[in-house]
Amino acid sequence: MNVSGTLSGLSLRDLEYVVAVAELRHFGRAAERCAVSQPSLSAQIRKLEELLGLSLFERTSRKVLLTPRGEAIVAQARIVLEEARRLLALANGSDGALSGRLRLAAIQTLGPYLFPHILPQLRSAWPELTLILSEGRTDSLLDELRDGRLDAVLLALPVEADGLTAEALFFEPFLLAHPAGHRLCGAPHLSLGDLDPAELLLLEEGHCLRDQALAACGLSARGGGVHATGLETLRHMVAAGAGCTLMPLLATRGDEGRTATVGGLVDYRPFDGTSAGGRPPGRVIGLVWRSSDPRDRGLRDLAALLHRTLPPGTESVLSRRDD
Incomplete structure (x- = not known):
């Protein structure tokens, strides 16, 4: 040749x-x-x-x-x-500023609830930027990010970040989603110890939220039981009286901030600050991108904007982690 x-x-x-x-x-x-x-x-x-x-x-x-x-x-x-x-x-001379096309993805338990909140700010800050949004599970999103098929990912930290840069954005608490009229409705306080493991509904294997829920409750992975393919199915299982589940705060709000109660069949209760640091159970959401990306400065600007645009009910996280 x-x-x-x-x-x-x-x-x-x-x-x-x-x-x-x-x-x-x-x-x-x-x-x-x-x-x-x-x-x-x-x-x-x-x-x-x-x-x-x-x-x-x-x-x-x-x-x-x-x-x-x-x-x-x-x-x-x-x-x-x-x-x-x-x-x-x-x-x-753009020195890493965001321009052209940005392929931004989020984990499935976050994207549908966070994207509507952040899109107006992103469009205002970068009106010429073409945003391509997608969702997936943590492992597949990280594979796509490393392969260059995605530019940045919103997910729960920590992650295996070899060759990646991760910026922590906010702490999102979990609420207990239970059927209306459940025995815990009238309890003056709520802790993870009040939950009956036999009642706990989970997402199917492969969802990071499943692992987070099990870890928060101090449980190991369970082979049996009924599992849901997504948060909305999980919510409807609770509405049907099948059990209780840990629901990320952002997923408890529907359009225009209305509480997503599935016709009044689901109630949500916050937990007391029972985990490390006095926080209730929850997860830290961060923005992750390749450390080699020439738009590093622009992606840091994006992380800063997202940090300033905290969804209601979440808590600021200022730590930074570069790997």
């Missing part, structure tokens, strides 16, 4: 096309993201495959899959594109 000839045929735009198809697994949606026609995108990717002498994708009538060699090419393409963004940041 003629290396100089191959390099002259490579373009960053073609790499963007390849990464878009790899992420979306769909040529049409990738073309929409890249603001180009699908025939043009497909033609450029085929041209790149010919240049490299390999197939990047398996194409069928129903789905698009990366080939094993394609996975390695896409991983390197993400690195090349990130370094290209760093070069442009140095050239235009």
Whole structure:
């Protein structure tokens, strides 16, 4: 292979096309993201495959899959594109400011309840910034962040942060969600010791909130029992009288701040300050991004804005952790 000839045929735009198809697994949606026609995108990717002498994708009538060699090419393409963004940041003097597109994700037990609160402030602070929002579970979000498929993630700290920067934002307490008329309704005080482990409803394995709830209650992972796939299902299980659960504060509020009681069938009780530091059980929410991201200064500005925009009922956390 003629290396100089191959390099002259490579373009960053073609790499963007390849990464878009790899992420979306769909040529049409990738073309929409890249603001180009699908025939043009497909033609450029085929041209790149010919240049490299390999197939990047398996194409069928129903789905698009990366080939094993394609996975390695896409991983390197993400690195090349990130370094290209760093070069442009140095050239235009933006010194890491946020611009263009920001792929921001949150864990599933946080995103639907936090995004409506922070979006007006984000749009006001960076009106030209294109926000692409998504949700997922902690492990998959961190994998996508490390691979360059995401730019920043909102999740519960601490996390394994090798090569990542984590900024703590706020402490979110857990409330007890129980059926209306439950035995704990009239209790003057509420502590974790008042809970009956047999009544505790949990999310299915893979959700960090499940592990946090078990840890808060001093319980080990349980194999049996009924588990929910998401918070809304969990809330409806409580409404149906199946048991009680620990619910993050932000998830107890519906539209316009109304308490989400599922037709009056669910009540929420705060816990006394029974955990370390006198806090009730809860979690610390933080913003995490790659330490190598050329927009580090802008992402720190984003963390500072989120810290100033605390949701009602949460508590400021000022600690910083860089790894």
